[in-house]
Each structure stands twice: as C-alpha cells, then as structure tokens.
Amino acid sequence: MSTKVNVENEFELFAREMERKLSSEQIRQLAKEVDFMQRSTKLKPEYFCQLCSILGESFGNKSLTQLCAQLCSYFNLEISAEGLNQRFNEESVEFMRRIFQSLWLNQVSGSLPFVERHLFKRIRILDSSSFDLPSDYTGYDGPNGTGVKIQLEYELYEGVFRHLQIQNGKESDISYAKSIQDDIQPGDLCLRDLGYFSQDNLLAIDKKGGYYVSRIRNQTNLYQKNDDGQWQKINVTKMMEPLQPGEVIELTQVRVGAKTKDPLLARIVVTKLTEEQKEKRQEHLNQKKKRRKKSLSAQKNISVNIFATNIPQEQVKKEEIYPLYSLRWQIEILFKTWKSLFEIQKVKKMKKERFECHLYGTLIQLLICSTVAFQCRRMLYQQYHMEVSEYKSIDIAKESLTVSQQGMIDKGRSLVEVLKRIYKSIRMNGRKCHKKQKKTVFDILHIAYKQSISPTA
Secondary structure: OOOOOOHHHHHHHHHHHHHHHOOHHHHHHHHHHOOOOOOOOOOOHHHHHHHHOOOOOOHHHOOHHHHHHHHHHHHOOOOOHHHHHHHOOHHHHHHHHHHHHHHHHHHHHOOOOOOOOOOOOEEEEEEEEEEEOOOOOOOOEEOOEEEEEEEEEEEOOOOEEEEEEEEEOOOOHHHHHHHOHHHOOOOEEEEEOHHHOOHHHHHHHHHOOOEEEEEOOOOOOEEEEOOOOOEEEOOHHHHHOOOOOOOEEEEEEEEEOOOOOOOEEEEEEEEEOOHHHHHHHHHHHHHHHHOOOOOOOOHHHOOEEEEEEOOOOOOOOHHHHHHHHHHHHHHHHHHHHHHHOOOOOOOOOOOHHHHHHHHHHHHHHHHHHHHHHHHHHHHHHHHHOEOEOHHHHHHHHHHHHHHHHHHHHHOOOOHHHHHHHHHHHHHHHOEOOOOOOOOOHHHHOOOOOEOOOOOOO
C-alpha cells in the first residue's frame, strides 16, 4: 500500500537547505575565509562557482575563451581570457573544495533511507575511480605517468557518499580502507572489490561488529581443522572439480591465510559459474590485458567465485552470498555516471589549479544531481513502491538542472518548481529495467515493489 508523500513540502525543505548552502551570502563568506575574494570584483564568487560546476558542461575540455563567453552569456560579465586564467590559483581551489565539503556534509547529515533497513544497519560499498592526466602535475603520480584516483564509500540505503577522498593515482586501496575503519558500526555490511582485500581489514570489520562479503585473492591459502584438531590446507582446485554450473557449497570456520595468532576465521562460499558467467569474466580479463592491467582473478580459477564472509548462516543463506556481493556494482553505476554524464575524466592540457577547480566543480555538480535523484528515488518508492534506476534518475536530474539554470537566472524560476519537474520526469521515465534472470537491488534485498504504476496513480 502506498504512503502519501507531500512532494511540495519535501522539496520546499530540500530547496531551502540547498539555497542556504549555495546562497550568494554563504558563498561570498567562504570566498572571504580563503582569500578568494579580498575586495569587490566583477567576477563574483557565486559566478565563479557556477562556471566551474552547474554551468561547467565539459568544463575540462573548454578553452578559456569559451569559459569567458559563458560568463558573458549568463551574467553579462566581460573578462579577458588572461584575467580569468589568473583567477585559477590556490585560493580558488580551496574555495571550490570548501563549497564541495559543505554540500557533502549536508547530504550525509540530512539523508533518510529510502526503505526500512533490512538485515543490516548500513550497506557500505567502497571503490575507487581513476584516470590519467594530460600534464605533469605535482602530487598526482599515476601508473601511466600522471593520474588521479577518487576513493568513494557509498551507503546504499540512504544513497549518500559517506567518504570521498582525492588521491594520486598510485595510492593504495588497502591503506585507504584501513584509514576509514573507525567509522564502522555494529550491523554495517562492508562490500569492496578484490583490490581492497586484506585479512587485517576484514578482521577489523569483524571486531567492530560489522559484516563483510569479500572475494579472496587466489594466492591466499585456506585452512580447516581436521579430525585431530590440526589446521590442514584446503585444496581449492580439488574441491571445485565435482561442482556443477550454478552449484554453491560452503565451509565453516575456515582460517583465511597462514596467520595463526589472531587469525581471520570465516565462512567460505564457493559458487561454480555458468558458461555465460564464465564467458563474461573471460571477456573482462581480456579487456584488462588490453589496458595492460594486472588481472586480480587468476586464470586457473576463472570458473568459480570464492567468497569469505562473517555473516551468520541463519541470517544469509549460502545461495544469497553471491547476489549480496553483486550489490557492489551499484557503485560502478555511479562511476559510470561520473564519466559518461559528467565527463570528469575529460581534461585538456591546463595548469594544475584550473584542473583542480574542474575536479571540485564536477564533484559539486554530480553531488547536487545525485542528491536530487536520490531524494526523488526515496519519495517515489514511498508513494508508489517504484524501483528507480540510479543512472536514469541522475541523468534526468543533470539535464534538468543544467537546462533550468538559465531560467532560474533570467526568469527567477524557483528551485522547488525545477525539483517537482525532475520528480515527474523520473516517475515517467526513470523506472529500473528488469532484465530476464537478473536481480535488481530490491530483489536481492527482498524489498517489495511494483513492476508498473498506473498513469493516474
């Protein structure tokens, strides 16, 4: 049964907070605090912020002349290319960083889960996205010369970015996971890809009362006690031989790794892949080889998934472990929006400070669009039990906010009006596609939803 949601009231509260965070007064105050605005200037801080973020369509690929043309078109502001170039400095980078940080803290503190939490307190998905840079920027060492890596931990129930950090492209994923482990609370489920695999990090999650589901590295040895009470190495290859495609088996009280003092003990769940799944994995490995990336999945174990978890059997059955781990792909959908919709990785050769303004400006834009999309997602589920596509809803929010920006500047159109239009558009065109034999997030988490809603509902 649907729950009545007062869309207008919800958006008025949301718009009021967004307008407060992005008001001219608030932005100018931040500009003064970091010395971006020391005196009255025709390039007002709010104009600069909008240029680098909401107005920054393909900002990283535009020339200074094109950016000056945008400022003239939107704000009737005349400025030379060199004059604008000089405004990209350390103060402007800190200015953009502070605005992003303010918005980020607001979405964490003001978020609500879109459904009642089930099985876990929070579902925390950690991953990173990286790309190469066209110039040799100090502090941005990458695997191919110069590069940047963005670490993101995403909470699935609330649709918020819990942690986000910009790093050079060579930083360790394992080290970053360790740096945020103090935030783990009892009942949290932590999902991470194989690049974050660390026995110590998994043990830390367990000690804090959290849960994990993790693939294990192929060179990691597994041990189980024999009848004499001695740890005996498990022959994984022999164990998987009799399995049929799609078959799932599990072992309990397995020691992961050779460490005997304070060891990691876990359930081990082994799934034999179907031929279709095996072909997809082989294709993924081939793509990695073309990009000259080391494959984290050894070729010898290409036909199986081996998971370690500390979730009790009575809470999650062995057959549900692989689908549960597949929730990790939700963060890949977010990264797809970052690169396909916001083009965060498309950067021409420019000075470091201008690149960093592009980076924070794009993060501001995608954070605003993601927050709007997930507000709509929550309300649409509450009112219509509708499962919304993350990619479609963020795409709709981005297009609507970008197009509406000119109307809001020229015609005084309210943000509430824009948000209501986004909500209606997502309701009409943002439904999650349900492909044959492929479970959605709601299917995996056993959340009831409607496949369709009547046009007049």
